[in-house]
Amino acid sequence: MPDLSIEVRDAGTVAVVLPAGFINAHTVRDFEGALEKLVAERRFLILLNCERLSYISSAGLGAIMGLIETVRENGGDILLSDLSENVFAIFDTLGFTQLYRVYKREDEALAAATAPGQGA
Amino acid sequence: MAVPMPSADPAEFQLVIPSETKYLNLVTGLAKRAALVAGLDDAAAAKVSIAVDEAVTNVILHAYNGEPAHQVELELRFTDQALEVHIFHMGQGLREDQVVLPDPKEYVMHPRKGGLGLLLMTRFMDEVRFGETSGRNECCLIKKIS
Numbered sequence: 001m002p003d004l005s006i007e008v009r010d011a012g013t014v015a016v017v018l019p020a021g022f023i024n025a026h027t028v029r030d031f032e033g034a035l036e037k038l039v040a041e042r043r044f045l046i047l048l049n050c051e052r053l054s055y056i057s058s059a060g061l062g063a064i065m066g067l068i069e070t071v072r073e074n075g076g077d078i079l080l081s082d083l084s085e086n087v088f089a090i091f092d093t094l095g096f097t098q099l100y101r102v103y104k105r106e107d108e109a110l111a112a113a114t115a116p117g118q119g120a
Numbered sequence: 121m122a123v124p125m126p127s128a129d130p131a132e133f134q135l136v137i138p139s140e141t142k143y144l145n146l147v148t149g150l151a152k153r154a155a156l157v158a159g160l161d162d163a164a165a166a167k168v169s170i171a172v173d174e175a176v177t178n179v180i181l182h183a184y185n186g187e188p189a190h191q192v193e194l195e196l197r198f199t200d201q202a203l204e205v206h207i208f209h210m211g212q213g214l215r216e217d218q219v220v221l222p223d224p225k226e227y228v229m230h231p232r233k234g235g236l237g238l239l240l241m242t243r244f245m246d247e248v249r250f251g252e253t254s255g256r257n258e259c260c261l262i263k264k265i266s
Contacts (some may be wrong), residue, residue, distance in 0.1 A: 015193055022148075024177065025177040026142050054150075055173075058174060058239075062236065082214065089166070
């Protein structure tokens, strides 16, 4: 089993990214590459569904941070859903829960992302 | 007759890995298991695991500049009071007076890439120390068992 696999699927205008496994300094290039590919395709509304994510280190958080400005400048956003208690603790400890919209479930995040006046 | 070991004496063992990020998962898995063995709960063990990931990543990427032909030694010490993870290396050492932690509030106002690993380490562990021991650079992470 690889340390990280990444599934990307479309949910209307939202690109749903499902990382499975570990995002650390070894795997972050794959994660970053998946996000950069979406931005290159001008997919600026991105939902990170973290239900299969075991943990994310600061390398992974940096990858998200590195793209958020571009995404928001283009009218989009990066949303988070389905965080385990442990993954939530990482985001929350660093203040990311104030920087990003976090939802318990994917359907809630999708509804928020596509609500009138929200996102791309 | 065997002399009973004082309860405060640590049990300890070592693991030496090459300075390559592909071994991070192995190390963090070990750290999490060690934390559970030490008596920490799952949430605390996950925090130890992340802190060790950050510390070892710092050694590989910064102390050794990403060069793979070096060694990183981890020493786990179990006491009645705490789990200690000592990380030794021969790369560029970090000292206490060089540690600058980003202010989370400032970070939220002005987000930027990088600088988060040390913050996670200090938030998730009870003590984080940097120094030199027997000619080797050391990062010491301590998680108390409550």
